[in-house]
Amino acid sequence: xxxxxxxxxxxxxxxxxVFRPKDANSIVDCVxxxxxxxxxxxxxxxxxxxxxxxxxxxxxxxELFGVHYPETTVDSMxxxxxxxxxVMIAAHTTYNNRFDxxxxxxxxxxxxxxxxxxxxxxxxxxxxxxxxxxxxxxxxHSHGETSCVSLDCANDILSGQTPMFVxxxxxDMASTPLVWGNSAKFTFECLIAGDPITKTSNPYAxxxxxxxxxxxxxxxxSVVSGHMxxxxxxxxxxxxxxxGKNLTLSKDDTTIDLVEMPTALHPLDxxxxxxxxxxxxxxxxxxxQQTATANTNTVLYIDSDxxxxxxxxxVGLHIMNHQVEGSDRHITVDNGVLVPPSRVDSxxxxxxxxxxxxxxxxxxVPQYVYEWSAGSMQYATNYxxxxxxxxxxxxxxxxxxxxxxxxxxxxxxxxTKLGGKIVILKYSP
Amino acid sequence: MIYRIVISHHQAPYLERFSKSFQFVAVFDNMxxxxxxxxxxxxxxxxxxxxxxxxxxxxxxxxxxLLSSVSPLGMDDIVEFYDGDRVPQTYDPEYVERTIRExxxxxxxYTCEKDTRKSRYLQGESFRIVDTGSIVNPxxxxxxxxxxxxxxxxxxxxxxxxxxxxxxxxxxEDQYTGLVCHHLNIPVGLTDRICLLGDVGxxxxxxxxxxxxxxxxxxxxxxxxxxxxx
Numbered sequence: 177x178x179x180x181x182x183x184x185x186x187x188x189x190x191x192x193x194v195f196r197p198k199d200a201n202s203i204v205d206c207v208x209x210x211x212x213x214x215x216x217x218x219x220x221x222x223x224x225x226x227x228x229x230x231x232x233x234x235x236x237x238x239e240l241f242g243v244h245y246p247e248t249t250v251d252s253m254x255x256x257x258x259x260x261x262x263v264m265i266a267a268h269t270t271y272n273n274r275f276d277x278x279x280x281x282x283x284x285x286x287x288x289x290x291x292x293x294x295x296x297x298x299x300x301x302x303x304x305x306x307x308x309x310x311x312x313x314x315x316x317h318s319h320g321e322t323s324c325v326s327l328d329c330a331n332d333i334l335s336g337q338t339p340m341f342v343x344x345x346x347x348d349m350a351s352t353p354l355v356w357g358n359s360a361k362f363t364f365e366c367l368i369a370g371d372p373i374t375k376t377s378n379p380y381a382x383x384x385x386x387x388x389x390x391x392x393x394x395x396x397x398s399v400v401s402g403h404m405x406x407x408x409x410x411x412x413x414x415x416x417x418x419x420g421k422n423l424t425l426s427k428d429d430t431t432i433d434l435v436e437m438p439t440a441l442h443p444l445d446x447x448x449x450x451x452x453x454x455x456x457x458x459x460x461x462x463x464x465q466q467t468a469t470a471n472t473n474t475v476l477y478i479d480s481d482x483x484x485x486x487x488x489x490x491v492g493l494h495i496m497n498h499q500v501e502g503s504d505r506h507i508t509v510d511n512g513v514l515v516p517p518s519r520v521d522s523x524x525x526x527x528x529x530x531x532x533x534x535x536x537x538x539x540x541v542p543q544y545v546y547e548w549s550a551g552s553m554q555y556a557t558n559y560x561x562x563x564x565x566x567x568x569x570x571x572x573x574x575x576x577x578x579x580x581x582x583x584x585x586x587x588x589x590x591x592t593k594l595g596g597k598i599v600i601l602k603y604s605p
Numbered sequence: 606m607i608y609r610i611v612i613s614h615h616q617a618p619y620l621e622r623f624s625k626s627f628q629f630v631a632v633f634d635n636m637x638x639x640x641x642x643x644x645x646x647x648x649x650x651x652x653x654x655x656x657x658x659x660x661x662x663x664x665x666x667x668x669x670x671l672l673s674s675v676s677p678l679g680m681d682d683i684v685e686f687y688d689g690d691r692v693p694q695t696y697d698p699e700y701v702e703r704t705i706r707e708x709x710x711x712x713x714x715y716t717c718e719k720d721t722r723k724s725r726y727l728q729g730e731s732f733r734i735v736d737t738g739s740i741v742n743p744x745x746x747x748x749x750x751x752x753x754x755x756x757x758x759x760x761x762x763x764x765x766x767x768x769x770x771x772x773x774x775x776x777x778e779d780q781y782t783g784l785v786c787h788h789l790n791i792p793v794g795l796t797d798r799i800c801l802l803g804d805v806g807x808x809x810x811x812x813x814x815x816x817x818x819x820x821x822x823x824x825x826x827x828x829x830x831x832x833x834x835x
Contacts, residue, residue, distance in 0.1 A: 488820040
C-alpha cells in the first residue's frame with residue numbers, strides 16, 4: 177500500500193467539483209489514507225467475531241479498526257482523529273466485502289452534528305456500503321474496471337445538507353429504496369471501460385444508476401448529479417462501425433446500445449431530482465479514418481412522464497474528451513493509449529441533444545420524439561436543447577503530446593411541465 | 606402624450622440620447638459618480654432617485670410614482686419604460702400613438718437590433734398583436750410603451766405594484782407581467798418599427814440561481830390562478 181503524505185495532492189473534493197474517475201485513477205495510489213482494510217484484517221475479524229456471532233457481519237468498521245469515535249482522539253494506529261477520514265479498502269472479494277461504518281457502539285464515524293465531517297472510502301474491488309448515510313458527508317472513490325459499490329442502506333436517510341458522492345465503475349442499489357430528504361445532494365460517477373454492446377454479462381453503470389434514480393424517493397429540493405464516462409478500449413474498426421450513431425439505452429435495461437434511430441429507448445427518470453448534470457464521453461473518429469464524419473448526435477433522453485407538474489428542472493449535458501494541451505483539439509484513445517491523428521480531418525458541428533420522450537405504457541416505442549429548432553427560447557412544440565461545437569482534429573500532434581480530460585461541449589436546459597406539456601424555459605448555449 | 610422612464614444601471618452616458626424632446630424620469634440603480642456627473646450635465650436632478658440596488662421591478666415602480674408626482678397623467682397618456690442602454694435607434698412617436706390607438710392596445714413592445722422575437726412573433730411583419738399568455742412569452746421589459754389605463758389595471762390586480770417586486774432575479778418580472786396582461790385581456794402588440802440598441806432573446810448568460818427564480822415565477826402564476834398556456 178502506497179502511503180505518501182508528503183505528496184501534495186488535491187483529494188478533498190467538494191460536492192460541486194467535477195470528479196473524474198480517470199483523475200482518481202491516477203491519484204488514488206498516492207492518497208495518504210488514514211485507514212487501510214486488508215485481507216489479513218478481515219480474516220482476523222471473521223475469526224474473532226463472525227464465526228461466533230454472525231450478527232457481526234456486515235463488518236463493523238469501528239470494531240475492525242478498534243476505534244470508537246469520539247471517545248479517543250488518537251486511534252490504535254497512532255493517527256490523530258480528524259473530521260475528514262480516508263479509508264482504503266485493499267481487500268479482495270473473498271469475504272463479500274460489506275461494511276457498516278455506523279453501527280458500532282459508538283460507531284467508527286460519528287453521526288454527530290459536526291457539518292465538517294467527511295468519510296472518504298477508496299476501493300479497487302467491489303464492496304457494499306451497508307450503513308453510513310448519517311455521516312455528514314460520504315465520498316466513495318472507486319477505480320478500476322471491476323470496481324463497484326453497492327448501496328444497501330435501506331431506510332437510511334439522506335437528508336438535509338448531507339452530500340453523498342459515489343465515483344465508481346458501477347453503482348448498484350438494493351431493492352429497498354434509499355430515502356431522500358429535502359435538500360439532499362447525491363452525486364454519482366461511473367467509468368465505463370469496455371465494449372458496451374458485447375459485454376452483456378456485466379450491466380453497466382448507466383443502467384444501474386438509472387435504476388438508482390428510479391428507486392430513490394426524492395425530496396422536493398434534492399439534487400442529483402450524474403456523471404458517466406465511456407472509455408474506449410476498442411479498436412479503430414469498432415469505432416468506425418459506430419460513428420454517427422446515437423448512444424442510447426436499450427429498453428431491456430441490460431445493455432447499452434448504439435442505435436441508428438431513437439427507437440426502443442428507455443429514457444431517464446429524474447423524478448427524484450430537480451437538477452441533473454450528465455457527463456458523457458464523446459466518441460470521435462479514429463485517425464485512420466481519413467474522411468471521418470463526426471458522431472453527430474449524442475442524446476440524453478428523459479422520460480417526460482416522470483416530471484412533476486410545475487417543477488422547474490435544470491439538466492446539463494456535458495461532452496468529455498481528451499483535449500490536447502493548449503489547443504481546442506482532440507485526439508482519440510485506443511486501448512487506453514492516446515493516439516494522435518495523422519492528418520487533418522475536419523469534423524464539423526457535431527450536435528448534442530437533450531430530448532424528451534413521452535413513454536406510453538404498454539408500448540415498446542415512445543409515442544413522441546420531440547426535436548428542436550434554432551433559436552433561444554422555444555415553444556412547447558420544441559422539446560429539446562441543442563449543443564453545437566465545431567472542432568477539428570489537428571494537422572499533426574506530437575507522439576509525446578499530452579492530453580487532459582476536458583469538456584468539449586455542453587448544453588443546459590431549464591424546463592418545466594405545465595398541463596402535461598413540456599416547456600423549455602431557457603437553454604444554453 | 607408620451608413620457609419616458611429610464612432605469613439606468615451605470616449607463617449614464619446613454620441618458621442624453623433618451624432625453625431629447627421628452628419629459629422623462631431617470632431612475633438610477635446603484636448610482637455612482639459617473640451617474641452623478643451625467644445627472645448634473647443633463648439638469649435632471651429634480652427627478653432622480655436612487656432606489657434599492659438590483660431590484661428592477663421596484664425601480665420601475667418608483668419611476669412611475671415619481672413621474673406621476675411631477676406630471677399629472679391621464680388615462681390615455683402613454684409611458685415608455687427603457688433599460689438604460691436600450692436607446693431607440695429608430696423612433697416615431699406618431700407611430701407609437703397611432704398603433705396603440707388604432708389597435709386598442711394596452712402595451713406596445715419594442716424590439717432590439719438583434720431580437721429573436723422578430724423571427725418568432727413578427728415573421729416578416731412590422732407589427733403584430735401577440736399572445737402573452739404562455740409561460741415563455743414575448744413580454745420583455747427592456748423597452749415598451751404602456752397606456753396609463755392599462756398600467757393602472759395591472760397595478761390594481763397586483764395590489765398596488767406595476768411589476769411584482771418579489772422577483773429580484775433576472776428575466777421573470779416581465780414574463781409575469783405578460784401573463785397578467787393576458788389574464789386581464791389587455792392587448793399587447795410587438796413592433797420592429799421602434800428599434801432599440803442592443804441584443805435580447807439570445808442571452809447566453811447563465812444565472813446560477815435562475816432555476817429558483819423560474820420556480821418562483823411559476824409558483825406565483827399558479828397561486829394567482831393565471832391562465833397559462835404552455
